Structures are given as C-alpha cells and as structure tokens.
Amino acid sequence: MAAFFGLFRRDLSLALRQGGDTGLVLGFFVLAVVLFPFGVGPETDILRRIGAGVVWVAALLAALLSLDRLFEADYQGGELDLLALSDLPLELAVLAKCAAHWVATGLPLALISPLLALLVDLGPAAIATLFASLLVGTPALSLIGSVAAALSLGARRQSVVLSLLVLPLYIPPLIFGAGAVEVSETGDGARAYLLVLGAISLAALAFCPWASAAALRQALE
Amino acid sequence: MVFAGLSFRLPAGGALLLTGSNGSGKTSLLRILATLIMPTGGRLFWGLAPVEGDAAAYRAQLDLVGHQDGIKPGLTPRETLMFWAALRGIEPRRSPGLVEAALTAFALDLVADWPCHWLSAGQRRRTALARLVAAPASVWLLDEPASALDDENQSRLERIIAEHRAAGGRVVVASHTPIELGFATSVALDAFAPLPDDAATG
Numbered sequence: 001m002a003a004f005f006g007l008f009r010r011d012l013s014l015a016l017r018q019g020g021d022t023g024l025v026l027g028f029f030v031l032a033v034v035l036f037p038f039g040v041g042p043e044t045d046i047l048r049r050i051g052a053g054v055v056w057v058a059a060l061l062a063a064l065l066s067l068d069r070l071f072e073a074d075y076q077g078g079e080l081d082l083l084a085l086s087d088l089p090l091e092l093a094v095l096a097k098c099a100a101h102w103v104a105t106g107l108p109l110a111l112i113s114p115l116l117a118l119l120v121d122l123g124p125a126a127i128a129t130l131f132a133s134l135l136v137g138t139p140a141l142s143l144i145g146s147v148a149a150a151l152s153l154g155a156r157r158q159s160v161v162l163s164l165l166v167l168p169l170y171i172p173p174l175i176f177g178a179g180a181v182e183v184s185e186t187g188d189g190a191r192a193y194l195l196v197l198g199a200i201s202l203a204a205l206a207f208c209p210w211a212s213a214a215a216l217r218q219a220l221e
Numbered sequence: 222m223v224f225a226g227l228s229f230r231l232p233a234g235g236a237l238l239l240t241g242s243n244g245s246g247k248t249s250l251l252r253i254l255a256t257l258i259m260p261t262g263g264r265l266f267w268g269l270a271p272v273e274g275d276a277a278a279y280r281a282q283l284d285l286v287g288h289q290d291g292i293k294p295g296l297t298p299r300e301t302l303m304f305w306a307a308l309r310g311i312e313p314r315r316s317p318g319l320v321e322a323a324l325t326a327f328a329l330d331l332v333a334d335w336p337c338h339w340l341s342a343g344q345r346r347r348t349a350l351a352r353l354v355a356a357p358a359s360v361w362l363l364d365e366p367a368s369a370l371d372d373e374n375q376s377r378l379e380r381i382i383a384e385h386r387a388a389g390g391r392v393v394v395a396s397h398t399p400i401e402l403g404f405a406t407s408v409a410l411d412a413f414a415p416l417p418d419d420a421a422t423g
Binding site: 005017076085 | 289290295308310
C-alpha cells in the first residue's frame with residue numbers, strides 16, 4: 001500500500017508543480033470554452049443550447065492534452081522498467097497513476113466548470129448537473145485514456161496516435177454527460193444519465209487497469 | 222540474436238563484469254537478468270530453482286540501474302529516493318534514515334533538496350545510483366554505472382560496490398570503461414557472438 005500511495009503522491013506532486021499538467025489543462029479548458037461565444041456569436045439562446053456540449057467537449061480535449069505524458073515520461077526515463085520490477089503489480093501502478101491523473105486534471109476541470117457554465121448562460125439546475133456529470137464522468141476519461149496512452153507508447157508521433165485511439169472511446173461519456181445537462185433543463189431525467197455515466201466510470205475502473213498493464217508489458221519487451 | 226552459448230554462475234559476494242563493443246548485448250543480458258525481456262533460448266536460475274517459477278521473489282532481490290537515470294526534473298534527489306524506497310516496500314519508519322545514508326554515501330547532501338533539473342549529469346547519475354543504498358537489494362544490475370562520473374566519484378562507487386559484496390551481495394556490471402571491481406568474473410560478450418549460420422537461423 002505504501003508503494004501505491006508513494007506512486008500516487010509522486011505523480012500528483014509532479015502534476016501540481018510549476019510547469020506541471022494541472023495548470024496547462026485548466027488553461028486550455030478555460031480558453032477553449034471562452035472561444036465559443038466569439039465563434040458562434042453572443043446570442044444566449046444558441047449558447048445555452050450548445051453550452052453543455054461545448055463544456056464537455058472542451059473537458060475531453062483538455063484531459064487528452066495531458067494523457068500523452070501519463071506513461072511516456074516514465075518510459076523514456078527508464079522508471080517504467082523499475083515499476084515493472086517492483087512488488088507493486090503493474091495493474092495497481094496504472095491505477096495509482098490514473099488516480100493521480102484524475103485528481104490533477106479531472107477533478108479541477110469539474111471544480112471550475114460552474115464558472116464556465118455561467119459564460120455559456122446555463123441555468124442553476126444545469127450548472128449543478130454539469131458539475132455532477134463531470135465529477136462522475138472524468139474518472140472514465142483518465143482510465144480509458146490510460147489504455148490508449150499505454151498502447152501508443154513508443155509510437156512515432158505518439159500524441160496523434162493517442163488522439164485517434166482515445167477520442168472514439170470518449171463518445172459514450174460525452175453522450176451521457178452532455179445529455180444529462182440537456183435533460184436537467186426540461187425535467188428531472190438527469191439522474192438516469194448520471195447513473196449510466198457512473199456505470200461507465202465503474203466499468204472503466206474494472207477493465208482499464210488490466211488492459212493498460214498488458215499494453216505496458218508489451219511496450220517493455 | 223546478439224550472443225549465444227553463454228553460461229555463468231554468480232556466488233554470494235561475487236561480481237560479474239560484462240564488457241564488449243557497442244551492440245554486443247551487454248544491456249540485453251542485463252535486461253534478461255532483470256526478467257524484463259525473455260531470452261530466445263536458455264534459462265535463468267536463482268539458487269537451484271528456475272526464476273520463472275517464482276519471478277516475484279526473484280525480482281524482490283534485484284535492483285537495476287539502467288543507462289537511463291530514471292529521474293524527474295521536477296523532484297529533488299531526496300524526494301526521488303524517498304519515492305523509490307516506498308516503491309520497494311521499505312517501511313516508512315526506516316526510509317528517511319536509509320535515504321539520508323544514500324545521499325551521504327554518494328556525496329549528494331548539498332544538492333539533496335534542489336530540483337533535479339539543476340543537477341549536473343554526474344550528480345543525476347549519483348542520484349540514480351543512490352537508489353541502491355536507499356532501497357537495499359541483494360543483486361545489483363548496473364548498466365554503465367560510471368558514465369558521467371569523475372574519478373573521485375567512480376572510486377566512491379567502487380567502494381560502495383565492494384562493501385555490498387563484502388556483505389554477501391552480488392553485482393553485475395556492464396561497462397565499456399575500466400572499473401575496478403576486484404576478483405570479478407569477466408565476460409567479454411564479443412566472444413559469444415553467434416556464428417553467421419546461427420544468426421540466420423536464430
């Protein structure tokens with residue numbers, strides 16, 4: 001357990017330090033959402049219609065931005081060899097890294113989303129649902145992303161390969177995340193969407209560490 | 222295939238020095254010994270038991286310092302060593318003492334709390350090597366350990382390896398620069414390059 005938390009703490013402190021991922025991801029997220037009103041014009045009706053989708057797509061892209069470093073830095077630096085040699089099973093090492101990735105990127109994205117929701121003129125119910133959907137859905141982004149990051153390890157132009165692999169897999173969380181916000185404006189059907197989103201995250205939690213660890217073993221050969 | 226027909230035994234306190242030209246398979250052999258890659262042919266035993274029988278128990282005895290330093294520019298040497306000690310399952314009570322001893326052994330006290338991107342190549346190398354002291358293991362696999370080290374620090378490393386062996390530890394060193402190990406079995410991998418025919422079939 002000490003090894004698990006040691007790895008989690010190390011990845012987290014690397015992400016939070018100056019020049020780490022958290023600042024970069026949040027900056028990108030805010031800018032991406034702020035750009036939309038400039039592009040589609042300031043009519044609040046249109047913004048409110050597309051707002052949830054815009055925030056969710058921006059969150060996906062922001063999470064994607066930090067994924068290529070998830071294993072790549074450890075792979076290049078030789079730490080991945082040592083992780084594979086340690087007592088900590090590679091599956092748990094993946095889980096520790098995903099947990100740190102989520103705390104450093106997914107969680108801040110969810111926390112800042114209510115502010116951005118104001119920019120696209122969402123109502124109070126929609127803002128609450130957006131926050132909840134990001135909180136429940138972003139773990140899936142880190143976990144699914146870890147599989148793609150492990151598979152694309154060592155590929156030339158890794159970040160491009162990674163985007164092509166991971167973006168199609170992000171469609172289910174996107175549909176249910178943005179969908180939850182949309183129905184929350186008209187009634188109280190959001191709960192079902194959030195539950196499905198939570199199910200996606202749980203399924204990713206059960207499946208992705210194994211898949212990522214298998215891909216990492218392949219990369220180390 | 223880069224080498225074939227190689228066989229050796231490493232007793233407690235023993236040292237194996239791998240030499241050979243670039244590409245002769247020094248790093249590959251170290252990675253085979255670390256169970257990171259599987260040999261095309263041949264077997265690896267720990268005592269009398271084949272390693273694949275209980276790979277986890279064998280790995281727990283190992284420490285590998287590859288030719289990459291495994292250091293994050295944003296962390297300090299102390300944080301790096303604390304992390305590796307935790308990862309190797311050192312009890313939290315013991316690790317500060319071990320890390321302190323490791324920093325002293327490789328004369329890193331002054332830079333212990335600097336971020337690693339301020340360090341020179343030799344200081345980074347010493348931080349990587351300090352892992353051996355911070356998270357003790359009985360078999361050390363060292364890939365070009367003396368690269369980037371000056372004479373003083375190389376003799377420091379040689380002394381630490383000698384102490385490790387005196388305590389019954391084993392060490393395998395791959396190096397193309399001379400390193401003083403004393404009573405080491407030396408294997409020149411160039412002599413084990415497969416014949417052209419073998420290479421075609423292997």
